[in-house]
Amino acid sequence: MRLLDAxxxxxxxxxxPKIDLDEAERLLDGRARQSDLVRLLAAAAAPPRPHELADxxxxxxxFVRAHRESxxxxxPETRRRRGWRRMATVKLVAGVTVLVASGTALAAExxxxxxxxxxxxxxxxxxxxxxxxxxxTDAKSGITGTGSKTPPAGSPTPKPTxxxxxxxxxxxxxxxxxxALGADDAHALAAAAAATKQGIPAFCAKVLDDxxxxxxxxxxxxxxxxxxxxxxxxxxxxxxxxxxxKTNGRIQPSPTQHR
Amino acid sequence: MDDNLADALxxxxxxxxxxxxxxxxxxxxxxxRYLRVVAGDAAEDxxxxxxLQAVRDLPGFAxxxxxxRVWLFRxxxxxxxxxxxxxxxxxxxxxxxSTLHHxxxxxxxxxxxxxxxxxxxxxxxxxxxxxxxxxAVMLRVVAGLDVAQTAEVLGxxxxxxxxxxxxxxxxxxxxxEVQARSRRRxxxxxxxxxxx
Numbered sequence: 001m002r003l004l005d006a007x008x009x010x011x012x013x014x015x016x017p018k019i020d021l022d023e024a025e026r027l028l029d030g031r032a033r034q035s036d037l038v039r040l041l042a043a044a045a046a047p048p049r050p051h052e053l054a055d056x057x058x059x060x061x062x063f064v065r066a067h068r069e070s071x072x073x074x075x076p077e078t079r080r081r082r083g084w085r086r087m088a089t090v091k092l093v094a095g096v097t098v099l100v101a102s103g104t105a106l107a108a109e110x111x112x113x114x115x116x117x118x119x120x121x122x123x124x125x126x127x128x129x130x131x132x133x134x135x136x137t138d139a140k141s142g143i144t145g146t147g148s149k150t151p152p153a154g155s156p157t158p159k160p161t162x163x164x165x166x167x168x169x170x171x172x173x174x175x176x177x178x179x180a181l182g183a184d185d186a187h188a189l190a191a192a193a194a195a196t197k198q199g200i201p202a203f204c205a206k207v208l209d210d211x212x213x214x215x216x217x218x219x220x221x222x223x224x225x226x227x228x229x230x231x232x233x234x235x236x237x238x239x240x241x242x243x244x245x246k247t248n249g250r251i252q253p254s255p256t257q258h259r
Numbered sequence: 260m261d262d263n264l265a266d267a268l269x270x271x272x273x274x275x276x277x278x279x280x281x282x283x284x285x286x287x288x289x290x291x292r293y294l295r296v297v298a299g300d301a302a303e304d305x306x307x308x309x310x311l312q313a314v315r316d317l318p319g320f321a322x323x324x325x326x327x328r329v330w331l332f333r334x335x336x337x338x339x340x341x342x343x344x345x346x347x348x349x350x351x352x353x354x355x356x357s358t359l360h361h362x363x364x365x366x367x368x369x370x371x372x373x374x375x376x377x378x379x380x381x382x383x384x385x386x387x388x389x390x391x392x393x394x395a396v397m398l399r400v401v402a403g404l405d406v407a408q409t410a411e412v413l414g415x416x417x418x419x420x421x422x423x424x425x426x427x428x429x430x431x432x433x434x435x436e437v438q439a440r441s442r443r444r445x446x447x448x449x450x451x452x453x454x455x
Contacts, residue, residue, distance in 0.1 A: 018429060019425060019428050019429045019432060020425070021421055021422075021425050023428075024421070024424055024425035024428050025421075027428055028396075028399040028400055028424060028428075035432070035435075036432075036435035037428065037431055037432045037435050039377075039435075040380075040381045040384060040385075040431060040435050041381070041396075041400045041431075043376075043377035043378050043380065043381035044292065044378060044381035044382055044385060044397070044400055044401050045289075045400050045401045046377065046378045047288075048284075048287075048288035049288075049376065049378065052287065052288040052291055052292075053284060053287065053288065055287070055307070056280060056283060056284065056287075059283055059287075059307070059310050059314070060276055060279060060280050060283070062310070062311060062314055063271070063276060063279045063283075063314045063317075064276050066311075066314045066315055066317075067274040067276075067314075067318070070274075070315075070318045071274075
């Protein structure tokens with residue numbers, strides 16, 4: 001600025017001799033004698049104008065957002081450690097899912113779930129043999145514990161049956177065969193698969209196969225008898241569906257929850 | 260000059276938003292001006308992208324304030340050049356550039372040069388230099404980098420940077436005179452493409 005002020009008093013200078021490297025350095029460092037060129041350089045480096053600072057709020061907001069995210073996403077070391085923890089979590093969740101699903105499956109199949117849950121299961125998977133709720137299920141409320149773990153009733157339930165299952169299975173496929181599936185979806189899917197006494201991979205294979213042409217029937221067949229014969233064995237053993245190998249496969253009615 | 264920024268940078272790296280704001284206020288105007296010269300009309304967009312990338316990578320940044328300055332201008336440069344490529348524009352040919360510039364500023368470039376702020380005028384003149392010269396001048400004068408740091412941003416040897424800056428200044432010196440003379444005569448001569 002000192003330079004610029006001084007320059008404003010000096011209107012014109014004679015043509016300077018050709019600039020050499022030393023003179024260039026003086027100019028670039030602001031040490032050169034006054035000239036139009038110095039004035040031009042000073043103008044280029046003048047203090048910021050208001051419009052050049054107008055984006056500050058937006059960029060600070062972006063900074064705050066990014067920082068929050070970076071706190072959620074850990075650095076490489078913690079990420080590795082967290083990988084193990086996630087593995088363990090997946091195993092645990094898969095184990096619980098199997099337990100819950102086997103119970104839910106039997107319960108859904110036999111109409112023993114609490115009404116709201118049973119209705120939801122029915123709406124989602126009636127084509128697969130899940131009946132609507134009875135009017136009175138008071139005597140069978142021993143299942144409530146498992147029922148409470150199904151997706152919250154608040155979440156919108158797709159009306160047509162097969163598209164819902166299809167969508168879940170597509171999500172499941174897209175989520176790296178369930179590894180990254182949300183808890184609610186995972187549970188709903190496990191329950192659906194269990195209702196047909198199939199593992200998720202087999203269940204989804206069938207659903208996705210049928211996907212293009214949705215099954216017409218949306219009135220449920222009578223609950224159990226036709227479903228009993230098929231498939232306790234199939235689709236269970238392949239084990240990689242939940243990414244952990246051991247715990248995800250076998251869906252069978254747990255002995256404590258028979259009718 | 261970067262001593263003042265050291266605290267702001269440290270604060271920003273640890274997630275402090277006022278530290279980041281300080282950093283941004285100090286570095287955004289020169290960044291924007293540099294990008295005006297490198298990326299033309301896309302300067303604002305490229306500057307935003309640059310800052311967003313900086314914001315993303317800041318938590319892992321380990322260098323000092325000068326290193327940050329170099330890093331920031333490098334990001335801006337790469338993005339600016341990509342943008343230029345995308346836009347399919349070429350800045351290598353000063354004759355084309357000056358034509359473009361004067362077309363854009365017609366009918367009366369001299370009047371407009373006076374009406375516009377001295378800074379905009381200066382940037383538009385520097386933008387007419389061949390790009391390596393324009394960049395060397397801008398990084399030295401506006402971004403506040405020394406020869407070695409400018410060389411780092413440009414990926415060149417310091418000697419090459421010195422020469423490019425010197426040539427740019429020579430050409431500017433001629434150009435400024437042309438401007439001064441033409442202001443007297445009320446005529447704008449196009450920037451002379453030869454010389455140096």
